[in-house]
Amino acid sequence: MGVLLAAIVPGFSSVLEHPGDMKMQRMTLALTLPKVGKQAKSTDDQWQSVTLKPGQTLSGVFEELGIPYDQLARVMQHPKIKPTLRKLRPGTELSFNLPADGSVRAMRLEAGPGIGDTPIELEFSGDTLRERAVPVEITTRTVVLTGEVGKSLFASARKLGLGSAQLNQLTDEMFKYDIDFDSDLSEDDRFSVVVDQTWKNGQLANTGPVLAATFTVDGKLKSAFRYMRDGKPEYFTPDGRSLRRPFIRMPIPYARLSSGFGGRKHPVLGRFRLHKGVDYAAGTGTPIQAAGDARVEFMGRKGGYGNTVILNHGGGKTTLYGHMSRFAKLRPGQRVAQGTVIGYVGSTGLATGPHLHYEFRVNGVHMNPLKMTLPPPTPLSGTALVAFKSETHRALEKIREVEDVVFQLDDGSRVASAAAKPAPARKKG
Structure with missing residues (x-):
């Protein structure tokens, strides 16, 4: 649908980061001004x-x-x-x-x-x-942007002014485990996003990270919220469970698994041996991400692994990344956050072509990284959970107000409704 509607939400981002009072003000519509034609x-x-x-x-x-x-x-x-x-x-x-x-x-x-x-x-x-x-007038507005998925979520989000960073937050951080973006979405599914926008002299200059978002998929509400915990931003479900996983299963997003864990005939040596990790095929120079928060334990040449990085995640857990073409600007002992680029795909060492060899070890024992079951992060509790639920409820109410205006919703299909309205026949997007 590509409808742009902005509802001003004063103090929303600061409230989520530092709980406090927030007054809901009236809704305002952001209208696109006509371009100046030949006549001024x-x-x-x-x-x-x-x-x-x-x-x-x-x-x-x-x-x-x-x-x-x-x-x-x-x-x-x-x-x-x-x-x-x-x-x-x-x-x-x-x-x-x-x-x-x-x-x-x-x-x-x-x-x-x-x-x-x-x-x-x-x-x-x-x-x-x-x-x-002329002095530059800079203002920041927290707004709700809403629309329908249409034929392409990417195209619809772009029309609303969302960039690659916000799209990645939606697909890779907030709804990665709840929505299959290749098959679950239909053209008439709705999505709403709360973001901070920076304006300079009346012109949109920057859009910040997603503060809250909802998808209404087949009549069912899915939502996620940004919240500061221990000074770091995380995304949570409405009941306070963190959406952040301790480890990324694929250190190269969207890469192809070319070799699994277990016994195989080595492609270079030609003899049967245990494959102690998994391989992801990707082009030379493709960025490789840290699977989790860690300390750089080793960075250098390591026999058949070629250029290798080993990360120590604590608790006896380490990950290894082999065959890199080159390293990122890191040093042994340095702390890295999950998702930090640590190197780039290559074919150094015993390799027939460019790929990442990835290993996961627990107390020195090789584990299949695709089948690892790890405990989820600690959920919010106590006063933090109470404050979180209070403010996320207000965010959902604001999103509901906006969607009511855009989609002319009745009470049965509002975003804040617990019971989903039966969905009509849908077109897959």
Whole structure:
């Protein structure tokens, strides 16, 4: 569907990180403003704005607005502005303070292509032309973005302004174990995301990490929330269970398993021997991630393993990564977090082609990393759980309000409803 609706949620992110009072304010809709066409549009009583189009010149803009040529000449010859004017590109916004007589009082080069992040303003005062940097107004808004999956979750999320970082958080951190993104989703399934947006002078400059998200899949609600525990952000289920697993099963996301754990005929040596890990085929240079939080125990050349990294995760657990083409900028003894890039796929040592050889050991004993059963992280409890549930309830209520507006929902299909409404026949996306 690609509908963009932003509901302002004051203090939401800070509340999740530092529990406290939060007042719910009215919902506001974020509407896309029409682009300025050939005729300049009035932005208030005196300011008019024009966005440069391909092939359009500054003199053409002045002529279009009826600004006297002598004022154009003064601008073109101003020593501090002249170099900037040479860098103007299509998409640059120019604003003019024009009184009724047509003589320009001020001209502003808005932040954009060729200008940089800080707008520049020229003020005409008699024969004097003064320039000044316009202070950048920075605001942060916590908003709810909602839409339907449509034919592609990726495309729909992009239309809402979400980038690769937020998409990875949704698919790899928040709903990886609850939703099969290849087969579970249908075109009419809904999703909503709460994020912080940073705006500079009225323009969206940055979108932060996902603070909360819901998917309504086949009428069933799935939700996850970001919460600070021990100074580190984690994602949790509504009842306070961490969605973070202690180990990543695949240190290379989306790689192909080329050889499993157990006995096999060695591809180089040609004789039967125990394969003490698993192999993932990937192109040379593909990043390899740390399977879990750890300390770098070894980094260097190690016989048939070639370039190798060994990580110590504590509790007798270690992981080994072999055949790397090169290492990341690490050193023995350094602490690394789960997901940190530690090296890159290669074919060093005894290898017939580029791949990662990955081993998991417990007290020195090789284990099959694909079948390891590890205890889940400790869930939230006590006052932390009470605060978490209070604020996540408010987040769900805000998401419900937004979805009610966008999708014209009745009580039976709201996101906060415990009972799912029977779903009609659906189209798979």
